[in-house]
Amino acid sequence: MSRVGRRRLSVAGGLPPAMVPFAVLALLFLLLPVVGLVVRAPWRTLAAELTSPEALEALRLSLVCATLATVVCLLLGVPLAWVLARTRVPGRAVLRALVTVPLVLPPVVGGVALFTALGRRGIVGRWLDEWFGISLPFTTAAVVVAEAFVALPFLVISVEGALRAADRRLEEAAATLGADRWYIVRRVTLPMVAPGLAAGTVLCWARALGEFGATITFAGSFPGTTQTMPIHVYLTLQRDPPAAIALSLVLLVVSVAVLAGLRERWLGTAR
Amino acid sequence: MRTRAGAVLTAGALLWLSLAGCGGGDQPGDGTASSAGSASAASLGTVTVLAAASLTEAFTTLGEQLEKDHPGTTVKFSFAASSELATQITSGAPADVFASASPSTMDQVVQAGAAAGDPVVFVRNRLQIAVPAGNPADVAGLADFATTDLKVALCAPEVPCGDAADRAFDAAGVTPAPDTLEPDVKAVLSKVSLGEVDAALVYRTDVIAAGDQVEGIDFPEAGDAVNDYPIVVLADSPNPEGATAFADLVESPKGAAVLQKAGFEQP
Numbered sequence: 001m002s003r004v005g006r007r008r009l010s011v012a013g014g015l016p017p018a019m020v021p022f023a024v025l026a027l028l029f030l031l032l033p034v035v036g037l038v039v040r041a042p043w044r045t046l047a048a049e050l051t052s053p054e055a056l057e058a059l060r061l062s063l064v065c066a067t068l069a070t071v072v073c074l075l076l077g078v079p080l081a082w083v084l085a086r087t088r089v090p091g092r093a094v095l096r097a098l099v100t101v102p103l104v105l106p107p108v109v110g111g112v113a114l115f116t117a118l119g120r121r122g123i124v125g126r127w128l129d130e131w132f133g134i135s136l137p138f139t140t141a142a143v144v145v146a147e148a149f150v151a152l153p154f155l156v157i158s159v160e161g162a163l164r165a166a167d168r169r170l171e172e173a174a175a176t177l178g179a180d181r182w183y184i185v186r187r188v189t190l191p192m193v194a195p196g197l198a199a200g201t202v203l204c205w206a207r208a209l210g211e212f213g214a215t216i217t218f219a220g221s222f223p224g225t226t227q228t229m230p231i232h233v234y235l236t237l238q239r240d241p242p243a244a245i246a247l248s249l250v251l252l253v254v255s256v257a258v259l260a261g262l263r264e265r266w267l268g269t270a271r
Numbered sequence: 272m273r274t275r276a277g278a279v280l281t282a283g284a285l286l287w288l289s290l291a292g293c294g295g296g297d298q299p300g301d302g303t304a305s306s307a308g309s310a311s312a313a314s315l316g317t318v319t320v321l322a323a324a325s326l327t328e329a330f331t332t333l334g335e336q337l338e339k340d341h342p343g344t345t346v347k348f349s350f351a352a353s354s355e356l357a358t359q360i361t362s363g364a365p366a367d368v369f370a371s372a373s374p375s376t377m378d379q380v381v382q383a384g385a386a387a388g389d390p391v392v393f394v395r396n397r398l399q400i401a402v403p404a405g406n407p408a409d410v411a412g413l414a415d416f417a418t419t420d421l422k423v424a425l426c427a428p429e430v431p432c433g434d435a436a437d438r439a440f441d442a443a444g445v446t447p448a449p450d451t452l453e454p455d456v457k458a459v460l461s462k463v464s465l466g467e468v469d470a471a472l473v474y475r476t477d478v479i480a481a482g483d484q485v486e487g488i489d490f491p492e493a494g495d496a497v498n499d500y501p502i503v504v505l506a507d508s509p510n511p512e513g514a515t516a517f518a519d520l521v522e523s524p525k526g527a528a529v530l531q532k533a534g535f536e537q538p
Contacts, residue, residue, distance in 0.1 A: 112461075112465070115465050115467055119465065119466075119467050120422070120466065120467050121465070121466045121467070135422070137422075137467050138422065138450040138451050138467075138468075216453070216454065216458070217458075217461075219451075220424065220450060220451025220452070220453065220462070221427065221451055221452050221453060221454065222449065222450060222451050222452055223452075226451065227452075231454075234454060235427050235429045235452075235454060236429070237355070237358060238352060238354035238355055238358065238427075238429040238430055238454070239354065239429040241358050241361075241362075
């Protein structure tokens with residue numbers, strides 16, 4: 001899908017035959033659980049599960065929050081990736097390791113960490129509450145914050161990789177032709193890293209959509225405000241496992257449809 | 272080369288995601304502990320117990336007791352929401368004993384044919400109002416749960432503690448205004464101990480287990496929201512002998528004493 005993909009393709013001709021079984025195994029490994037879901041899904045009651053108001057509400061909330069979280073990640077993550085890829089900040093290696101912390105933290109711990117920072121008694125949240133009367137936990141905003149927290153590293157790492165790989169000579173050429181910094185960013189650098197940016201955005205959105213642990217810890221679970229689809233599926237699993245399977249399929253189908261749709265569009269412009 | 276570094280990083284990130292996402296419970300197995308079985312009591316091997324989250328402290332103590340009484344025995348626990356455990360059992364999780372926080376979740380297991388005998392109710396648990404230490408919001412009773420000013424956490428209606436909470440509110444004629452409906456009682460409790468909610472309904476035993484960070488307030492309608500806890504040996508138990516020994520210990524006077532100390536009531 002990117003220059004990475006294209007380079008791989010050129011290598012693919014020389015793919016050692018020994019690797020083929022592993023590739024097939026990898027594909028099976030990824031797809032078999034999904035096949036299991038499809039086989040076990042209660043197809044007869046699927047329509048009813050699909051259109052239950054709770055499920056639709058949770059799905060809507062999931063899509064809205066994941067998208068908002070992705071926007072937040074783009075706004076914050078691209079500049080951070082830039083700093084990590086292009087500047088000589090002291091301790092950059094440490095900084096880069098710190099960025100991956102949300103990936104390493106068990107999501108539930110991430111949620112507790114968010115409490116200690118932004119909760120009512122958190123180091124920053126305390127003042128938000130005292131000065132502005134803003135209490136973040138248990139709100140839809142908290143869902144977005146939790147999702148952005150766990151998804152941001154995906155965007156930063158992808159974009160940073162793309163920025164490092166980008167050919168800086170093109171930017172230099174633009175500069176010698178009199179383009180200012182913003183113009184170069186918009187017309188040279190960003191188009192150059194577009195595939196990496198797109199991949200990072202997709203990963204970020206997908207991670208946000210599936211987020212469970214940090215969300216249920218920091219934002220809680222209340223239908224309509226904080227109960228996203230993964231939480232709804234989890235709770236349904238306690239009561240009615242077949243229905244939970246149906247609901248997870250809905251989430252699966254929607255996310256695959258969105259990602260496939262975007263990929264089409266992005267590939268169209270990226271090429 | 273740089274491109275490849277980026278790809279490797281991304282792949283690494285994905286790997287981390289999958290690792291972080293699947294921090295699962297202990298995989299129950301029946302490793303045969305090499306026992307230097309003493310003359311008095313032989314090793315019972317490995318006993319895997321699935322129990323309601325609210326039983327964590329009491330059952331851990333009883334497990335240690337069984338390990339002490341039968342040297343070489345290992346008791347493994349998986350504590351979670353009863354409904355979640357019931358789902359695991361009916362999906363074929365290899366375990367020996369199931370202790371549930373409600374008869375209805377136990378029924379799921381019995382109806383699926385996964386119980387070896389009739390479940391026995393061994394304790395009852397009562398709800399209590401939990402507030403952060405010092406009761407900053409001056410919560411006095413169930414009526415306070417209806418005010419939207421307070422941050423309130425309850426269990427989701429899908430899990431036993433949520434079901435019990437519903438019964439308590441029905442009895443009190445109060446319509447609660449919760450800010451969050453949590454998937455299990457320990458999740459509710461953690462929000463109280465973090466001070467992020469002003470009030471919650473949890474079991475009395477959870478308040479005791481939480482120590483100084485949480486205060487409990489009794490309320491008159493708690494009598495309408497008492498949960499029975501049944502225990503049963505599972506039909507597919509890889510270690511029926513050990514399973515029976517654990518269940519017997521739980522139902523014995525010794526077990527009752529430990530459970531009572533944790534705040535449970537005898538049925």
